[in-house]
Amino acid sequence: MSTETIAADSASQAAPLVEMNDISIAFGGIRAVDHASIDLYPGEVVGLLGHNGAGKSTLIKVLSGAYKRDSGTIRIDGRDAEISNPRDAKAFGIETIYQTLALADNVDAAANLYLGRELRTRWGTLDDIAMEAECRKVMGRLNPNFRRFKEPVKSLSGGQRQSVAIARAIHFNARILIMDEPTAALGPQETAQVGELIKQLKAQGIGIFLISHDIHDVFDLADRVTVMKNGRVVGTARVGDVTKDEVLGMIILGKCPPGAIPGPGAIKS
Amino acid sequence: MTEQSNTGGPAASNEGLLTRLIRAAEIDTRMLGMLAAMLVIWVGFDIISSILRPGGGGLFGGSFLTSRNLWILLVQTSVIAVMTTGMVLVIVLRQIDLSVGSMLSIVAVATGVLQVFELGPMLGVGHPAIWIIAVLFAIVLGAAIGAFNGVLIAYGQIPSFIVTLGGLIAFSGAAFLIASGVTVAPMDKTFKLIGGNGPAASIGPVWSWALAAVACIGIGLAVVAGRRRRLTFNFKPKPVWAEILSVVVGCAAVLGTTAVVNSYLYPPRVAERFALDNKIPIPPGVENKAGQAICQAADKVVSCLDGLTFQTGYPIPVLIMLAVGLVMTFVARRTRFGRYVFATGGNPEAAELAGVNTKRLTVMVFTLMGALVGISAIIASARLDAATTALGTLNELYVIAAAVIGGTSLAGGIGTIFGAILGALLMQSLQSGMALLNVDSAYTNIVVGVVLVFAVFVDQIYRRRVK
Numbered sequence: 005m006s007t008e009t010i011a012a013d014s015a016s017q018a019a020p021l022v023e024m025n026d027i028s029i030a031f032g033g034i035r036a037v038d039h040a041s042i043d044l045y046p047g048e049v050v051g052l053l054g055h056n057g058a059g060k061s062t063l064i065k066v067l068s069g070a071y072k073r074d075s076g077t078i079r080i081d082g083r084d085a086e087i088s089n090p091r092d093a094k095a096f097g098i099e100t101i102y103q104t105l106a107l108a109d110n111v112d113a114a115a116n117l118y119l120g121r122e123l124r125t126r127w128g129t130l131d132d133i134a135m136e137a138e139c140r141k142v143m144g145r146l147n148p149n150f151r152r153f154k155e156p157v158k159s160l161s162g163g164q165r166q167s168v169a170i171a172r173a174i175h176f177n178a179r180i181l182i183m184d185e186p187t188a189a190l191g192p193q194e195t196a197q198v199g200e201l202i203k204q205l206k207a208q209g210i211g212i213f214l215i216s217h218d219i220h221d222v223f224d225l226a227d228r229v230t231v232m233k234n235g236r237v238v239g240t241a242r243v244g245d246v247t248k249d250e251v252l253g254m255i256i257l258g259k260c261p262p263g264a265i266p267g268p269g270a271i272k273s
Numbered sequence: 274m275t276e277q278s279n280t281g282g283p284a285a286s287n288e289g290l291l292t293r294l295i296r297a298a299e300i301d302t303r304m305l306g307m308l309a310a311m312l313v314i315w316v317g318f319d320i321i322s323s324i325l326r327p328g329g330g331g332l333f334g335g336s337f338l339t340s341r342n343l344w345i346l347l348v349q350t351s352v353i354a355v356m357t358t359g360m361v362l363v364i365v366l367r368q369i370d371l372s373v374g375s376m377l378s379i380v381a382v383a384t385g386v387l388q389v390f391e392l393g394p395m396l397g398v399g400h401p402a403i404w405i406i407a408v409l410f411a412i413v414l415g416a417a418i419g420a421f422n423g424v425l426i427a428y429g430q431i432p433s434f435i436v437t438l439g440g441l442i443a444f445s446g447a448a449f450l451i452a453s454g455v456t457v458a459p460m461d462k463t464f465k466l467i468g469g470n471g472p473a474a475s476i477g478p479v480w481s482w483a484l485a486a487v488a489c490i491g492i493g494l495a496v497v498a499g500r501r502r503r504l505t506f507n508f509k510p511k512p513v514w515a516e517i518l519s520v521v522v523g524c525a526a527v528l529g530t531t532a533v534v535n536s537y538l539y540p541p542r543v544a545e546r547f548a549l550d551n552k553i554p555i556p557p558g559v560e561n562k563a564g565q566a567i568c569q570a571a572d573k574v575v576s577c578l579d580g581l582t583f584q585t586g587y588p589i590p591v592l593i594m595l596a597v598g599l600v601m602t603f604v605a606r607r608t609r610f611g612r613y614v615f616a617t618g619g620n621p622e623a624a625e626l627a628g629v630n631t632k633r634l635t636v637m638v639f640t641l642m643g644a645l646v647g648i649s650a651i652i653a654s655a656r657l658d659a660a661t662t663a664l665g666t667l668n669e670l671y672v673i674a675a676a677v678i679g680g681t682s683l684a685g686g687i688g689t690i691f692g693a694i695l696g697a698l699l700m701q702s703l704q705s706g707m708a709l710l711n712v713d714s715a716y717t718n719i720v721v722g723v724v725l726v727f728a729v730f731v732d733q734i735y736r737r738r739v740k
């Protein structure tokens with residue numbers, strides 16, 4: 005517990021790792037994200053909450069390079085960052101576990117783990133054996149029961165696929181980790197393991213955006229929460245400054261409690 | 274971390290012995306099925322032809338399983354097979370290329386015009402540089418046209434079906450203009466060898482055996498290296514018997530093919546001509562016999578040219594096909610590019626999110642397709658000793674059909690180079706076999722069409738049962 009407090013304290017003093025300012029993006033007529041701002045410090049977990057279709061996934065996809073924003077700025081380490089595709093984001097050390105997992109279904113776990121950064125032999129050919137060996141190590145930590153290393157991931161269970169997606173995000177020394185409902189398909193044991201993992205990564209100074217519908221999990225793991233509603237940010241608060249009920253009020257009614265900093269989506273009363 | 278687990282997933286104890294053996298040896302049962310189908314077709318044609326026209330000298334008394342027919346079959350397969358290896362990657366990427374036939378025409382005609390009307394007069398007919406320039410030109414031109422297709426598809430966001438359908442129509446028109454409607458001939462004499470015509474266009478028995486030996490050693494070394502590598506990572510290797518089996522089967526295939534191509538003897542008059550040209554002494558009693566009517570009628574050289582036998586060995590187009598097959602298998606399975614093609618075909622969005630530049634990848638795949646069309650155009654025009662606008666007609670359909678018969682899934686993400694080459698060989702076998710039986714080509718087309726649909730039908734059932 006004490007290490008956590010230190011991490012959080014030092015976090016508040018350091019420069020923000022990520023600042024997304026006034027981000028907007030529309031699909032056709034739908035304003036999926038509407039002037040949203042959010043930030044993240046090193047060693048901090050920020051929980052992103054909101055109802056279905058609130059714009060959480062869309063907002064973080066702007067950061068991960070999957071979508072191009074219509075307006076707004078992104079700053080990484082205090083400097084303007086141009087992120088226009090997933091390769092740009094990875095170059096900034098941003099790794100993402102997508103809600104849809106985004107796995108190549110017809111290749112195996114190791115090929116997915118290393119997709120885009122394959123290990124190669126000294127002749128430049130794919131080193132499948134080394135990749136499988138590494139894959140076995142990582143998966144051993146995340147999901148010790150996992151055995152199906154030769155099968156295309158299409159034939160894996162939902163939870164096994166999710167483990168592969170998590171393994172891929174944590175294996176490459178990310179500085180910024182985006183987790184979009186990372187435990188949605190996991191059993192209780194695997195979920196607990198991911199919780200432990202988040203704490204470890206946080207202790208290493210990695211900043212994490214955690215999207216989840218499980219408010220208890222978010223209160224356990226996050227330092228701050230940001231709530232979105234209809235594409236707009238309702239407010240942001242330290243988890244110590246608000247109660248779960250108040251956060252539920254933010255999600256459902258868009259009502260910003262006194263402990264939180266209101267955003268453009270908060271209803272004025 | 275010394276994982277020694279079974280790779281097979283859930284415990285499988287109630288399987289038959291055969292299933293377990295196949296699994297332990299990691300044998301591709303689908304490929305096995307294709308080989309079996311091929312065997313049935315070959316034996317079937319030989320038996321039927323032996324009934325219709327006995328005394329063909331084939332394995333079952335017909336005229337299909339003769340070394341001559343198989344040798345010609347391989348040469349005929351090469352044009353389609355080379356292009357099919359590229360089409361596999363195109364289809365795996367969830368794209369299609371309908372323009373390869375017209376592209377072949379345009380490349381062949383342009384290359385023909387270059388060597389006959391430009392390089393010939395400029396360097397002097399028969400200049401040794403002509404064939405080299407022509408070959409490079411054909412490959413580069415093919416790659417350029419392919420890249421053009423690829424850019425329109427990837428960056429113009431036009432469906433490949435439309436872009437290449439346009440290409441199918443437009444390129445054949447362009448080919449006609451370049452040739453100004455005439456047949457461009459003859460080709461340069463060295464260039465012509467690439468088509469496999471004549472004694473000098475095959476490498477002969479000694480080199481063929483040498484090549485076979487190298488291939489066998491290569492197979493052995495690859496298996497040993499693979500095994501070593503698995504052991505250094507503490508992975509459970511394949512059982513030793515399975516490793517030995519794969520070397521033996523691979524070697525047997527190589528040696529068998531070599532024996533077949535080596536046992537094809539030059540036709541009598543060609544043999545005599547070759548002997549005279551190369552100052553090879555003709556044994557007494559054989560001279561002048563070659564031109565006799567008896568020799569012209571018989572397929573068998575030995576009987577009429579007793580003592581004067583020349584074995585052909587591998588013809589150059591077949592060597593090109595084998596080399597392309599090897600290189601493309603390597604590209605598909607062992608390189609990053611190949612991995613990206615398969616991953617993108619499996620889930621384009623996921624590949625893009627993982628950092629694969631899928632647009633650039635698409636351009637690269639179509640460029641590679643074009644370069645392979647260039648190689649096929651060289652073989653086709655060299656074989657015909659002429660370049661005509663009609664050279665590539667309908668080739669796109671044969672190429673796509675071969676890839677699909679060979680197990681390439683039009684849904685993307687699945688396919689093998691080896692399977693596609695087998696598919697091309699299977700289709701060519703049907704066509705050659707029916708030509709041998711004097712079946713009207715209209716019926717041949719019906720059969721090939723039916724086989725295509727049936728192959729995919731069987732494939733669907735197979736995949737459903739495996740999954």
Ligand SMILES: Nc1ncnc2c1ncn2[C@@H]1O[C@H](COP(=O)(O)OP(=O)(O)OP(=O)(O)O)[C@@H](O)[C@H]1O
Nearest residue numbers: 031034036054055056057058059060061062063103
């Ligand atoms: N690619 C797209 N094209 C069109 N509309 C989209 C697209 N992606 C998202 N949207 C719309 O944008 C809005 C926000 O979607 P988003 O996926 O960000 O919600 P979310 O907060 O992640 O919801 P959930 O909790 O269900 O995952 C929704 O109305 C959705 O329909």
Ligand SMILES: [Mg+2]
Nearest residue numbers: 060061062103
């Ligand atoms: Mg979402």
